[in-house]
Amino acid sequence: MYNNKAIFFDRDGVINKLVLRDGGFFSPRTFNEFDFYDDIKTCVDFLIENKYLIFIVSNQPDISRKKMSIKELNKIDIAINKKLHIDEIYYSFDSKVSKNGSKKPSPRMLLDAKEKWKIDFSKSFFVGDSVADRDCANNANVSFILVSRSHNKELNYPLKVNSLNDIKNIIISKI
Numbered sequence: 347m348y349n350n351k352a353i354f355f356d357r358d359g360v361i362n363k364l365v366l367r368d369g370g371f372f373s374p375r376t377f378n379e380f381d382f383y384d385d386i387k388t389c390v391d392f393l394i395e396n397k398y399l400i401f402i403v404s405n406q407p408d409i410s411r412k413k414m415s416i417k418e419l420n421k422i423d424i425a426i427n428k429k430l431h432i433d434e435i436y437y438s439f440d441s442k443v444s445k446n447g448s449k450k451p452s453p454r455m456l457l458d459a460k461e462k463w464k465i466d467f468s469k470s471f472f473v474g475d476s477v478a479d480r481d482c483a484n485n486a487n488v489s490f491i492l493v494s495r496s497h498n499k500e501l502n503y504p505l506k507v508n509s510l511n512d513i514k515n516i517i518i519s520k521i
């Protein structure tokens with residue numbers, strides 16, 4: 347019986363801002379392009395106080411596509427770990443979604459965390475900004491919360507927040 351409760355955060359577009367490149371919004375490829383959203387720190391602090399384990403679950407296909415270096419990714423991780431209490435960061439470097447791969451919407455990264463950290467998914471949430479995040483949460487049977495940002499205004503979901511500080515109101519009913 348697994349008893350720990352967890353919040354899984356997507357990274358790009360949830361914790362940090364996307365980067366405008368070639369007319370679209372994309373993940374940062376360098377540490378200098380990485381910029382936190384203002385609402386993540388208070389949100390994570392609240393969750394830690396309420397005994398949630400905190401994870402980042404992020405697709406980083408630019409690593410396998412050789413468009414981003416591990417060195418830059420490591421610099422970003424150092425900045426994240428300095429600012430936020432994160433229990434573990436999970437990355438998928440897969441360039442494509444595949445049956446046995448980890449790229450979201452595969453639930454692989456969530457399932458790996460569940461076994462390692464003894465997580466009860468019924469008490470846990472996935473906070474994301476994309477259709478792949480929503481489908482990943484659904485594939486793992488974890489409740490999904492959509493965070494609405496300037497780049498994804500068109501997306502809707504029953505549990506939707508305009509700021510990460512509003513997720514308190516959703517999860518407080520489960521505490």
Ligand SMILES: [Mg+2]
Nearest residue numbers: 356358359475
């Ligand atoms: Mg995202």
